[in-house]
Amino acid sequence: MGDDLKTTVLNDLHVGLGAKMVPFAGYSMPVQYKAGVLKEHLHTRAAAGLFDVSHMGQVILRGPDVALALETLVPVSVAGLAENRQRYGFFTNDAGGIEDDLMIANRGDHLFVVVNAACKDADIAHMRATLEPRGITVEQINDRSLLALQGPQSEAVLAALNPTVAGMKFMDVATVDLLGAACWVSRSGYTGEDGYEISVPNETAVALAEALLADERVEAIGLGARDSLRLESGLCLFGHDIDTTTTPVAARLQWAIQKIRRTGGDREGGFPGANIILKELAEGAANARVGLRPEGRAPMREGVELFAEAEGGDPIGKVTSGGFGPTVGGPVAMGYVPTEKSEPGTVVYGELRGKRQPVQVAALPFVTPGFKR
Helix, strand or coil: CCCCCCCCCCHHHHHHHHCCEECCCEEEEEEEECCHHHHHHHHHHHHHEECCCCCCCEEEEECCHHHHHHHCCCCCCCCCCCCEEEEEEEEECCCCCEEEEEEEEECCCEEEEEHHHHHHHHHHHHHHHHHHHCCCCEEECCCCEEEEEECCCCHHHHHHCHHHHHCCCEEEEEEEEEECEEEECCCCCCCCEEEEEEEEEEHHHHCCEEECCCCCCEEEECCCHHHHHHHHHHCCCCCCCCCCCCCCCCCCCCHHHCHHHHCCCCCCCCCCCCHHHHHHHHHHHHHHEEEEEEECCCCCCCCCEEECCCCCCCCCCCEEEEEEEEECCEEEEEEEEEECCCCCCCCEEEEEECCEEEEECCCCCCCCCCCCC
8 A cells, every 4th residue: 555645534444344455536545344345235135334435525614604605516405405415426517417416514603524535626726716805714523533333223323322313304404412522423424225424523424433333233334335326326426427527417416506506596506607607507417427237147347338239330338337336236237328219228338348238227316215205
């Protein structure tokens, strides 16, 4: 492992659990533990999995009209977010592309934002450059770790440490005492399952992880199963399914853009790329992100080109994420096709090792979400 890789506070715990560590977004992170990706995936779907996501960026924004200030960078309604509620959003660029996706929580006197690890330095620089001139302070939080407890048993497991978490609904946020530490807990995650993300002071992170893992319903889960879980759940991975060239409409993330920010809304536009994104919201995008079910057992992974016909013609799209779906019991993928080819049931062809195989466009997600509404 390279000396230049950062480690999380839980690094020694991962190694002690027999994790296979790999470089990811500049960090040494566990890709899997002794059980392996398949068992870790299925355990999370059936019980509860504990993920270290401390490599992600945690940021506090404070200042006058902070919600309206952040709305100059994202097309979602931040000012309409109720206190102690959280919302998914994305930074956009002048071409209408996505610079990163993020979670935004209204904590009353400040906003708490979580950004992707690979983008956090750029995201924080972007927020500082644009928000600080408006009187907003942008504080990167470095003294906290971030854990995700995911799966249908998550509520029962975490409620054993503090029963108040059982009353939280999907996307609620609260400060919760866990092992005597003030933890910032949201009922959310990126597996499609019910669960929690827990921002915990670094000095308590190992003890909290060990306390959760001491529950027989909980197993440590690595990045491999995190990826297969989010893929089955139709959730985008930045740099793969969405990037700076992908618009929210092409990515089929328009559900995250509230009416108040759309054409005719009280706070219409005012974000980077608004002219392009608002036009696509009205008229549609040329391409669309879709679910894909390859026929047969061979997975189609990122980069596989898609064609309209079994022979001849130029590529019409490509796979952006793909692999074996343990819950589905077969290969699953996501990718982009022309919008006219995006109806579920449409057959396209993916080229594997020089041969084209049929792929059926499928509705997303592949697995019904288990969120507690």
